[in-house]
Amino acid sequence: MNLNNIAIFCGSSNGANESYVKAANDMGKFLALTNRKLIYGGAKVGCMGELANASLTYHGHVIGVIPQKLVDVEIAHEDINELHTVADMHERKAKMAELADGFIALPGGAGTLEEWFEVFTWLQLGYHKKPCGFLNINGFYDPLISMLENTVKEGFMKKSYLDLIIIDPNPKSLIEKMEAFEMNSISKW
Template sequence: MNLNNIAIFCGSSNGTNERYLKAANDMGKYLAATNRKLIYGGAKVGCMGELANASLSHHGYVIGVIPQKLVDVEIAHEDITELHTVADMHERKAKMAELADGFIALPGGAGTLEEWFEVFTWLQLGYHKKPCGFLNVNGFYDPLISMLKNTVKEGFMKESYLELIISDQDPKTLIEKMEAFEMSSTSKW
């Protein structure tokens, strides 16, 4: 699978561990070095800003998609390659999904999780066949992966869906795993 355009969901905060900003920086650099377009939430703050700035500083192509409400509070990153202003979060997610060949969640909060889970649910339902991964820095996603294993154990999710989740702590290895991803024609319905 060719992953030329990667959507990344991550925090608009820095987090409490310096590893999170470093991971965002490393991912941005790696995307630029491999000539991949970064598609992200369009903010200039937190891990989102670090990700975009790292890609830009290494001559990367950065596409931001941001709701008007966040433009109004002045957190839009005005210096990126393309900035798409949309009406709301629903439109943001749809635009990012349209532009992306795959999806990665870096550490982040409720918004990061919500955005990633939506595209992961779409994958399960067969709306797309694009890989969904976690950059599992510092074991950040280990508790969530354990929770998802529990949903399988308790009969709320098929084990085959759990196997769709790609996870690694290294940007290069994660993207290589995602490029090897092949979705079977089986969807939930």
């Protein structure tokens, strides 16, 4: 699978550990140096801003998708290559999904999780066949993976769906795993 356009969901804050900012920088740099377009939430703050700035520093192409409400509070990154201003979060997610060949969540809060889980649900339901991964910095996503394992154990999710999630702490190896992704035919019911 060719991943030229990667959507990244991540925090609009820096988080409590400097490794999260470093991970955002490393991912932005890696995308730029491998000629991949970054598609992200369009903000200039937090890990989102760090991600975009790192990609721009290495001459990457950065596409932001941001709701008008966030433009109004002046957190839009105006120095990126393309900035799509949309009406709301629903339109933001749809536009990012349309533009992306794959999806990655870096550490972040409820918004990061909500955006990633929506595209992951779409994968389960067959609305797309694009890989979904976690950049698992310092085991950030380990508790969530344990929770998802529990959903399998308790009969709310098939193990085959859990196996669709690609997890790695390194941008290069995560994207390599995502490029090897093949969506097998899985029946939801």
